[in-house]
Amino acid sequence: MYKYTIARQLATKKVITNRGDEVGKLSDLLINEGSGEIEFLLVELDRESKFIKKATGRDRIIQIPYSAVTAVSDVFIVDEREIETAQTVQE
DSSP states (O other): HHHHHHHHTTTTOOEETHHHOOOEEEEEEEEEETTEEEEEEEEEEOOTTTTTGOOOOOTOOOOOOGGEEESSSSSEOHHHHHHHTTTOOOO
16 A cells, blocks of 8 residues: 555646756556566657657657656756657657
8 A cells, every 4th residue: 555655746746947947757667577676767759848859759758767867856857968868768
């Protein structure tokens, strides 16, 4: 029960860069089944996001390495330099 509560709290959290630019909202997490560690954030880009050019799919979802996360509170804060290496999720 406790794990589900945490997952609900993370759902749709905003993702911003360490410079304050909005990226989008958390869509899902990719977790390594062997270690249980979070590997990637799946982020649905906002239409106004300056990173929208990175998304080629219809759903505008990119994969950001969890190592890019510098803080989590009301929002996820990610290192902007890591977004440059983020990959688009293929449909």
